[in-house]
Amino acid sequence: MNSSIDDDKAEDLVVIDLHGKSSIADFFVIASGRSDRHVGAIAEHLLRRVKKIGLGRCRVEGLNKRDWVLIDLGDIIVHLFRPEVRKFYNLEKMWSIEMAEPERATH
Template sequence: MALSAAASSPATAPVSDARFDAEEILALALARLEDDKAEDIVSIELRGKTTIADYMVVASGRSQRHVGAIAEHLVEALKERGVKGVRIEGMPTCDWVLIDASDIIVHVFQPEVRGFYNIEKMWSAALPGGAGQMPRD
């Protein structure tokens, strides 16, 4: 399925077919993160390296409130688009929020927490030759 430019719009109607490919969910997540002014967005391809997901996205918010808002908006956008089974963890404190959309896992951190855990470096180092990391502007 191709993701249209209008798919990132909140007015997009839900899709009745709940089957999405990983690239479509990734594109929707990246567009939503950019719309919400998430910072330092990094996408790491995990396909063929692990069974937990096809892609991992790591982003930062400027504060607990910003991290929480980014996460809430992303979950809403995924659900509006018809993506089923989206799970979220970490909302009470909003230092680190994880959104699990099955094939895509999104981590939204406050900058100091992201620096402490540095998961994108860990996952890139775990991949052969560090391959798979795709920085986002």
């Protein structure tokens, strides 16, 4: 998958291991495209490759707008951004911070 994204000249590719942080997926793959057209092209190429290798159905959000395209492959969620949108949401910071355990109330 990373090679497919790299082949499309995506920028700033990051993989975040979510084991122990979330049950929604095992990994986030985050990358940027230079423009909305580039983000869309990366997403469409990745979707064709996923279909070709038979990874099954995936869910896609944001393909029409192409500011932030999310491709949910089950254990892996791919986020493709325009650079300014990526900077605004800053998923790398949000998901790399260790979450503190909530304190238990004692009575």
